[in-house]
Amino acid sequence: MALVNLVGFLDTQTNSALGCGPDWPLCNGQLIPNLNNEHVLIEFGHRMIVGGFALIATIFMIWAWIRYRDWVEAKVFAIIGIGFIIVQSALGALAVLFVNPPAILALHLGFGFLAMVGVALLAAFLWQMDRLADGQQAGLQYRSLVLPKGLVWRIWIVWVYTYLAIYLGSYVAFRSAGEACTGWPLCNGQVIPPLYGNIGLDFAHRVAAIILAILVIELLWQLRKQKSTRPDLYRGAGWLVIIVFLQILTGANLALSHLGTGPYLLHVGNLMLLFTLISYLAVQSLHPVPKAQRWMAEPQSNIAPKGEPRHP
Template sequence: MTAKRFRILSLLSCIGMLLVLLAGVTVTNTGSGEGCGTDWPLCHGKFIPAYTLESMIEYSHRFVTGIEGLLVLATFVFAFMMRPRSREALWYSGGALAFTVVQAILGMMAVIWPTSDAVMAIHFGISMIAFSFTWLLYAWAKRYEKAQAEGEPNPAAVHLGTGAARVPAALYKWVLAVMAYCYVVVYIGAYVRHTSTAGGCIGWPLCNGEIVPELTGATIPAFIHRVAAVLLFFAIVAMFLYVRKASGSRELNGIAASALGLVVAQILSGWLLTVTLHNEDVYVFTALLHTIIICILFNALCLLAVRAYQLSRR
């Protein structure tokens, strides 16, 4: 397989994983998780389910996940067959395949057996990690194609990039910490969605008209998520300033700037969620927007961490 075709395949697997994520969020937000009853992989005992909105939404999620599984498997096979073989490409494609299998198993368990909201929130987190691996693979595939076009003798081993500058090891550790904290914020948000407690905080930026509201019932997880999101914003601002100061890499500066813009967009999309909370027809789409932004933000942090690590070892 040529470098260009491998890049296209990795892009398709990345787009497919995003669709899996969005389909899963749609299932949750529309309450379609039981649209196929407790049957898996069939839907109410049929390969093609009877038409109801809930069953079609749930079955569409399963169908997209199945197609994506085949794409991820194909990507891993071609990465394994690549000559010269790249450990980095195998790591990304293998990670995508492993986490895709895990999230499919968790999805199956959620259908067959009663599953807690905490576990379902983990299901989303697992899917997001699988998406991140496909994103990293696509970023690698672009560098691989460029290196091959420039006549590098071993393009599969090229990971630093032309003219890349060395960065301090402390930068990688800082970015890794921010990335890990971002995952915690994502998990809290997924928990709020699965427990339907977003209505615990009415209004924005205040919660129920107060800086610190009365912490009871649904207000507790909703308020914790808001506080965690604010802290993430300040962490990314600090990270952005540190990257600009400590790194002479235009690539790292660009990724950090993208992360800063994305966290601002994420906060604004959170405001949209509160505005549309009681309009179910619109809320489905604002929730999807919120999901897309946070997933891209997490992926940007993952890419920044990987590239900072690689450049620190130059």
């Protein structure tokens, strides 16, 4: 799913979204178009990759739903993944058939991130289940430990803020406002530029990144007291700080490269990693459902070895 999103960003960055013309599901009126134009090649490749991976992801999530039907997490992650794959695909088709405003196009990319996270969290959950089946320590067990409600709220506030910042960045891109602020770290040679139009939008995007950095540093500081009991959250927050600063650096590189394709893909690639990590931390902050706690209390009797059916 990360590859699907990356190709989607490439499609946007190279202005190839209409490479197949105003046709869907056909491409320029053909099932397989002439691929001698780079925009046609990118858009057609985007559609093929989306279709293929959507099918694979859907089969994977249905299988997980059936095999781990007694676990709420498996069902929730599967619903998130399948649901947002459908919504994202529908918005992608509408973007081709109709002229959509930047706000709707930004939602298309935002929903793509949610679909990716649904699949990633489901994969992480299955990996944790396999570790439990082997009698090893897994992140799922840490969730049984009581976490102060204030910390849970902090983690989820960072998650919501991160998603809103992603939406803002997508909106800036679709408004073609990414170069409204020339140079870095100053915006057009000013610490605070005029706060209107595309310049105001681009500057707001930069400020949002700084605020996110402050939020994740504060989160890591608050989690220091949980270092011994919740190493999963503490280490994860440490990596989150590093990835957020990498995001700022890749954003600076993008601005200085005048929105070059390579720096653009590096920026959004790091962003996918960032959002996946904060989503994982958000899930890890939640207490397991009662049935899950009973299963973890007797892992050897309730969770069969890998390759064998698991019974409630």
